[in-house]
Amino acid sequence: MQIDKEQTLFAAARELFLEQGFKKTNIAAITKQANVAVGTFYKYYSSKKEIFYEVYQAENEAAKYKIVSQIDTRQPPKEIIKQFITTIIQTSKQNPILAEWYRNSEVSQLITNHDKNKNAWQDSLVYSFLIENIERWQASGEFRQDIDRKTTLALFNALVVVDNHKEEIRTNNYPQVLEILADMIVDGLSANK
Template sequence: MPKFTEQEKERVRESLLVKGKELFIQYGLAKTSIDDIILACGIGKGTFYKFFASKEELYYAILKNEEEVRELLIGKLLEESLSPKDLLTSFFTASFRYADENPFFQRVFQDGEHERLVRKLPKHLADELAMEDTAKGIQVVQALMHKGILPKQDPAIVVGIMKAVMLLRFHKDKIGEPLFDQVIEKMIDYVTDGMIKDTQE
């Protein structure tokens, strides 16, 4: 197996992330093989394993990259000078828009894709995925509490509420597309009112 310079390693890794993302979006985790990925990247199987132990670990790396972009966008939003109601509404609206415009995120939560990923990942990465998701959510909620936007309460419960609202995006077909946007708008309105209620009393 040839030795790579740091630049070559970076180029191969970037190719794996980009081509892997394209294939996962098109075919999903189960139907995308390592052979598909190495063919798209123009590399050998030995080279693939030099970077990732499995296609699931590549998928996980792509997912982390996508989440970092989302967190940057949300972080900028939280810095804006908005009323608590407007800030939370903007948070949910921006999160929904990001999911709508990101086909990889859409794929992650379709057809048991996320469950398949967690099941196939090594335990330490599956645990890391679960912990990081919750921990980052708690950090955001604690920051909102510190600013007085949210009342002091168990941040894990607030994170759970936020996740529940966001998961509605992936049930558009069950809610019914003609009503979906109106349902989401009302749901965000009701949830944000409930979340900030104690700060307004």
């Protein structure tokens, strides 16, 4: 019975965050939508931020599976990374919950702070996808042999750091900046032929 209420709250919050966004959604609206008392909300979640983070993480994981499944890995590395970045940006824009990361500095800070305390990215599908392809590109000679896998991953992780600080870049064409930076990383890693 308790699991049902938690799932009902989660589903109600997800629906409201999709329809109204983070700022316009409040706990009263979530509990009304879930048809539970406000006190019940606090049995499962300490705040609107906590439930939003949980909803965001679920949306993000589903998006990662969708993104990775759409990538044609028979392409050259530069095209794979370009498709990867473009698909991430498009998916984030199309999903109002994921778009909060780009639109709302309070939300991006919330997610960054939660994720700083975890090394979950190392177990993520995206990380596994990158490792698998980096190893393949190095083995086939498409990537430089003088740069080890750890350093190569650190270069791609730098894109995540840039993404976490996108507000500081102060540009209206941030997605293009990220794509160009990714291209430059792949160009630098590519073996001279």
